[in-house]
Amino acid sequence: MNTISTHTLANGLRIIHCPSPTDVVYCGYAINAGTRDEKDNEQGIAHFVEHLLFKGTTHRRAWHILNRMENVGGDLNAYTNKEETVVYSTFLKQHFIRAAELQTDIVFHSTFPENQIEKEVEVIIDEIQSYEDSPAELIFDDFEELIFPEHPLGRNILGKPELLRGFDSEDALRFTHDRYKTSNMVFFVLGNIPFRKVVSTIEKLTRDIPAYLTPIEGRTTPLPYTPHSLTLNKDTHQSHVMIGTRAYDAHNSRRTGLYLLNNILGGPGMNSRLNVVLREKNALVYNVESNLTSYTDTGVFSIYFGCDQEDKDRCIELTMKELKKLRDNMMKESQLSAAKKQIIGQLGVASDNFENCALDMGKCFLHYNRYEEKEEVYKRIESITAQELLEISNEILNEDRLSTLIYY
Template sequence: MDYNQHTLANGLRIIHEPSLSKVAYAGFAMDAGTRDEGDHEQGMAHFVEHLVFKGTTKRKAWHILNRMENVGGDLNAYTNKEETVVYASFLMPDLDRAIELMADMVFHSIFPQVEIEKEREVVIDEIQSYEDNPSELIFDDYEDMIFRNHPLGHNILGNPDMLKTFRTEHLAAFVANHYQPSNVVLFVLGNFDFKKIVHLAEKYTKDLLFTERIETRTPPALYVPEYRVINKDTHQAHVMIGNRGYDAHNDKRTGLYLLNNILGGPGMNSKLNVSLRERRGLVYSVESNLTSYTDTGAFCIYFGTDPEDVDTCLKLTHKELKHMRDVKMTSSQLAIAKKQLIGQIGVASDNYENNALSMGKTFLHYNKYESPEVVFQRIESITAEELLEVANEMFAVDQLSTLIYR
């Protein structure tokens, strides 16, 4: 379906996609994430996400908690490296309620110090729980390695010592810098008249003035591959292999997306799953992942195995990467790989919530939204020669970094 878009006088961008579902989704996406934190603010973006639920100029935390729950809706939020999102799912008659509540949270939170003190302990527990899980923690250490001395390498959750220094004025200053309407997108997925959505957005943000957006992000420095081993007191060894990836504007990104799916995607027939698990029983979990940021990217392979099997798994992984660099796919192999990826995207696009979040994120960063059909066309246009070129750029041995927890 076609989508509708509009920009208010205060700079707030609005995007809407019609839907036949009786459940609607809406949210505010802020172009502010971990990479926008100063050295003294590590963990701030995520902490702000928690605290916008804890009080505004007109609501206490309890009122925020119950506003959507009382009508059966759901209110949620997340933070990552480049954006923070507050969103809700609800029945169609509650659109007004949802937009009003989230606009209040995003633009009028007051960050009471008493709530900061309580929520700080919650986030510290979250950090400690995360650190107890090496299969998740290694992803953070890996990005810190490939984005050395850059905010993209920072842990999203922050660290307890720095969290203990945050006060009301610090959170308020971060929001004042990054939550301006020109830095925010309102996204709505549902069977609504777009004029009604625009009217509600104007109504609940009419007190906000336009502020010119100032771009302060800097790209990471030149990538230098590393080989690093960290001693951990764990039964299993955890391994990451990867490289800097393509940014979201790079035309080669779709080719790497397809290669990533072939190599270690969710299908049980992925090359690494077949080689390491199905044929040899060396791992329980093996996967590859691709993240494209606005000016760079990250590609990685992860597996967990017995410490004595690490070298064998590394050799098998490099064997698969070498095959991708050296051997051009046949037309039938390429057709099957494309069909599998298109099918996976098609099944995933049946999830309205994921579609709404994807729409908000894409429009926030690129001022456009591509339907699954457009993505399908890009995948179909990929040639075997292009995949070979991408594989040789991304999987070159001298460009791969390796991180091992032993």
């Protein structure tokens, strides 16, 4: 990555830009609005709004939105998660103004036409049904519901069909009016576009968008964590198992240490400890992984595997043994050095994916108001000590803190 440039417009919209050597540009709006901002009777509306952004604005109909980037070989996309909605494009650099104008139009001027809603709701319901047919995906959402009970972070992003069928244009307009404010979003660009041109273009496109002085409604903090174990009969061929707990938030200084520990335990490397013991040595699973998700005020650490029904208890036993080893034994310097080298290499390879870098840059600037160059991240990883990892293991991987969810 090259030198990062930032600017804040008079209306509060933040801009972040990073040059790149190719003719392909990635840019978009990262909006601090997601599932956790929904009220109880609004479950699924953040994702519903994301779908409807493409269905009409005060300037365009759905067909014109659909074709605007496609006609020049570009791409227009969006996604919603627990804390963000992101609208972004990929295109050749000569089409930057076209892309920026289209994105600004759908983010700030969408009308959510009634005649499009019923069709799009059925599309989302098909998405829900497809998701429910995949226990290996569904279990992740059910696990977050287990550790964030009665809280928006525990909700499925897609929502509930009975609520979706009740949403209308006014609901979507109210949600965007409350959350899609200039002070609550970032415009990000990764590409070979002069920074001055980026700023002047976005300034011109958003000159009719005022700064909102009223504060945005705050997010509720999850209740104190209590571990739970739950077994559900899903009539699946395999047993699907999740083991995990709440973890560090995105601002916690120990998050990097847990990130490294997660990579050692069940990261993408074939040499991760859980992959070695469950797959390579004992041939009990096809896939095992551990994951760390950090939200702005909490986090989730989890382990997932699928196995034959009769192997479930053995897999859980072996997993618990690996966690105990991390709690009881300080890592040797040679092991720690190898683990650091591996994760730094993985990050370096990942940084060659410009689309992921652009999305990461937008998300980081949205929440931290800064973006770390990868060299800064490498330094933080290199500074982690074996003692710190031991302390993190005993805090996060403590058996008394772990929740378990099993499908069978």
